[in-house]
Amino acid sequence: MSSLPPTYSDEMNPGPIGEENVLSLTFDDGPSEWTPLVLDLLAEHRAHATFFILGAGIAGGERTLERTLEEGHELGLHSWSHPHLTELSDLEIRDQMRRTQKAIECATGVVAHVWRPPYFKADKRVRRALADSGLVEAGCSIAPEDYHWPAERTAAFVIKRLRPGAIVDLHDGRPSHSGSAPERSATIEALELILEEMKWRDLRSVILSQLSTLEIDAAT
């Protein structure tokens, strides 16, 4: 395992993975009031996605998590409170993930096994702290920063880079201490444009665990 963290650069794009036109849409920072709108759109387009959950946001969102799984999507861990993991002790890092994993299990009966560090910030020590946890790290290859931009800009950024094997990072929630836009309607609008383009180009979104590039990405 190399120590290079996942970056936002296009060079990290895992690229074509065979004849299948599959990629993964992923969503961070939920569950939230916007998650059901994301789920509606995904259902309409028969798309599947992976949702990286914040443990602190689960209370009250249990039904949303259940629905997410019922509709064939995947739940992953994004930490409890969206800290910079590199600033925490090993114990605190493990606690961020374990608590979130437990809360998801309590709500749904399912044990999540993929994780994505907040801000994509993980270093050697963070990864070592989680080495025995059985978690698989997920990066991304297209990060439009949808939480800052109007829908058209986010959609154009993603559409320009769409290709088989891509991992797209969008946001269905908002960490409590976030300086990002106060709501996610731009993301919902952008998602619709992206899904329309994918249909046009015969690209299909699958959950990350079904994307064979996950292992490659996780090793970065």
Ligand SMILES: [Zn+2]
């Ligand atoms: Zn996040």
